[in-house]
Amino acid sequence: MVVEYTREEELDRLVHELKTVKTSDWEFHDKDNSVYSTGKGLNKNVVEEISEIKKEPDWMRRLRLRALEIFESKPVPTWGPDLSGIDWENTSYYNRPDERKTNNWDEVPDQIKDTFTKLGIPEMEQKYLAGSVAQYDSEGVYHNLKKVWEDKGVVFMDLDSAVQKYPDLVKDYYCRAVPFSDNKFAALNGAVWSGGSFLYVPKGVQIDMPLQTYFRMNGESTGQFEHTIVVADEGSKVHYIEGCTAPRYEKNSLHSAIVEIYVKKNAKARYTSVQNWSKSVYNMPTKRSWVDENANMEWVGGSLGSKVTMLYPSSYLRGPRATASNLNISLAGPGTVKDTGAKAIHLAPFTQSKIVAKSISIEDGKAIYRGLLRINKGAVDSKSKVQCDALLINDESASLTFPHDEIYDPTATFSHEASVGRIGTEELTYLRSRGLTEDEASSMIVLGFLDDVMREIPMEFAVEMNRLIKLEMNKLGAVG
């Protein structure tokens, strides 16, 4: 387990770390490792080819082709951030690093292994994970699940392997919560998906250590389109974590994932993700959960990197007393856009949702909250609470929130709170006049702003977030 620190000690340690850590620790890139790519652009042949390479069953091939049709029929959404920088023609939609998949780190190709080692992945697995999957560009290259959990019937592997090994189980859940028709990016994922994780936790199995997937995008102008499915069967408990990074390139890359989480009766699922894509990535995932009777879904997200992110994890509260919480932290550095939020759809009585969104924008960085709360007729005595806090650092722009409420049941209770804080030259200079560097001053302000949410999230994640935020602030160099 991780050593326990008090918060003060932790901060102290982090301060020390800040002084030693170098900027852009993960923006290194390997030479292009792909042994196979479908080349640039997207059409029916590319989709057929991906399916062919994967030796997929026919049902999956047909689903891909249908998704492609839907993708082609839908326009690029224009209601949000500017997406004109996505170069559809010049993106390679499938890049395969190596033939093999393994459950032994030693068998992972050296260069790829080096990358993951630099990112601290094997070490983390040993220390505190029940299992992990590592994906490099389009394919999972490694997956492992501790034996205790395997023996209890837990399934954890990349989705491609699961399609081969457990086709019926996959069929039951694949694109049920997120239909292709949901949006253009979900349809794109349906057509070209590759990798992602499949995690099935049988009835009553409660896993006390988290399981993690780490995604690494290496190629330039590539797309990563993983599809992840988590099923927490009745009465089970699971915590699934995702981390992502990519090197920085001049040309833009596209990440368009699907995450589907099924939380069955009396089950508990927590999904934690830290996204730190480099500033050339368009990050457009669709994440959704179905939460059944008396089940609980927790979304915890940190969105630090990328050029543009559009992300609104959704919870469909389908059974009585289902609950969902959504805690999101977005950091919009200079020149980047975070259009993030959450959706809670109350479909049954006595359901509850809680959304806490914290955003930080620096200089011309834009952090926008966009949310949807719907309480259907018949979802009696349901409750929802939405809180959006924004911090603007040297940022003259207004913080934007677009909450959208559709309340159809008169017994529903809901509340919205919003706050905006501004930090400028005066505050920073005051702290600096006491000896703090500009980076330290702004990361202290940012971490202070996040303090209340950091207390609610797992320590490992809080530490990781702290570290990444400091690194991000550091990377920005002179703020102001």
Add this chain to the structure above:
Amino acid sequence: MTTLEVKNLAASINGKQILKDVSFTINGGEIHALMGPNGAGKSTLGYVMIGHPDYVVEHGSIKIDGIELIGKLPEERARAGLFLAYQTPVAVQGVKLSAFLRMAYNQLHPDTKMKIQDFYDELRKNLNKVGLDETFMSRSVNEGFSGGERKRVEILQMMMLKPKFVVLDEIDSGLDIDALKMVAEEIKKYYSDQVGFLIITHYQRILKNIEPGYVHILVDGKVVMNGGNDLSLRIEEEGYDWIRGA
């Protein structure tokens, strides 16, 4: 001996020249007072000294022990030993006073390895001395503090961070009678031959207790007169007209 030397300093903000010609030298062990009418540029001098980015230095120099501070970052000046107690201390949302002071201390004294516990013990002790209770440790810096509390916390920061040159910009304004005494006491206690003070004030009351050896008068961005503590007495009685006229 440690020395702070300001020479022929001129500076502007938003294209408007505020400081026109400021010179003085403070040695370790000396207490100087700076007086002058409202708008003369006293606070401006403090900001220019700490390197506030809104101010442009047109000419002149600010040296500590012969090392030029102009062109250096605020944090570098702090590390050189300079400290300014603000006339209006800035509130910083979300930054806990204790964590902030700890981080600042570590920056300013990288070679003194002070255990976190010892640091907080000292912080508690000093909070007590400036008449504030422990709950201030976990409050955000100056946020929601009363005017007088902010001034006390400026003195607290001086006590914790141990600077070599202390500029106090109207530390006496907003303090109640007892607090004023306390602040004068703490200044005297902190005083040593290793420390130099520049006390910016309008009134005798704080100087009576501290008795500066040197008094400088700033009018319209220029140091127009230098003298001993008797100069401050005369200003208290007669104001500045006789100087302007002179």
